[in-house]
Amino acid sequence: EVQLVESGGGLVKPGGSLRLSCAASGFTFSSYSMNWVRQAPGKGLEWVSSISSSSSYIYYADSVKGRFTISRDNAKNSLYLQMNSLRAEDTAVYYCEMATTTNDYWGQGTLVTVSS
Amino acid sequence: QSVLTQPPSASGTPGQRVTISCSGSSSNIGSNTVNWYQQLPGTAPKLLIYSNNQRPSGVPDRFSGSKSGTSASLAISGLQSEDEADYYCAAWDDSLNGRRFGGGTKLTVL
Numbered sequence: 195e196v197q198l199v200e201s202g203g204g205l206v207k208p209g210g211s212l213r214l215s216c217a218a219s220g221f222t223f224s225s226y227s228m229n230w231v232r233q234a235p236g237k238g239l240e241w242v243s244s245i246s247s248s249s250s251y252i253y254y255a256d257s258v259k260g261r262f263t264i265s266r267d268n269a270k271n272s273l274y275l276q277m278n279s280l281r282a283e284d285t286a287v288y289y290c291e292m293a294t295t296t297n298d299y300w301g302q303g304t305l306v307t308v309s310s
Numbered sequence: 311q312s313v314l315t316q317p318p319s320a321s322g323t324p325g326q327r328v329t330i331s332c333s334g335s336s337s338n339i340g341s342n343t344v345n346w347y348q349q350l351p352g353t354a355p356k357l358l359i360y361s362n363n364q365r366p367s368g369v370p371d372r373f374s375g376s377k378s379g380t381s382a383s384l385a386i387s388g389l390q391s392e393d394e395a396d397y398y399c400a401a402w403d404d405s406l407n408g409r410r411f412g413g414g415t416k417l418t419v420l
Contacts, residue, residue, distance in 0.1 A: 238312070239347070239355060239398050241409040255408055289354055297366040300354035
């Protein structure tokens, strides 16, 4: 069974940093691209970043480019999102997502709150 | 404002057929496939339709998707109370070099 478990969320002050992790199990992690998607309270889904299976291709939404860094450790079956220079508008539930050709899988999400 | 435009709300009565539209442009829907997601309150999104009109295993055939030009639609037939949820379309955008979601449509079953 595919499982994605996010962690690392919490309360941080504007300008601060946070590192999110996503532990993957139940599939060959090194074979799949991974994504981070966020959802601000009461708002819609927003794609944040994607990374290819071997980390060769990385993409970011304009809203986080230059502040967030996605990475992965295939030996540890883990996906990461390093978030720097956090702003109030980054407050959201952050989901990690894995998509195959015929389905996709989401974690339960981790809440990041940016507030003074 | 989202790159992909969806109506903010839709509604129907049990048993009815409802459609939700998603309007984009040549750089997203016009040149890439569309996925649809269902999000029940307090839960993570769930893939309903991939590659414009394909259903993952386990998704009832009451749900169907279509695409024409720069627009896509999700149809739900035989509406049930448990279909009350938020629905999102998504597609890769070649100009923005990123994935885009529609703003979401809240479906109410009356």
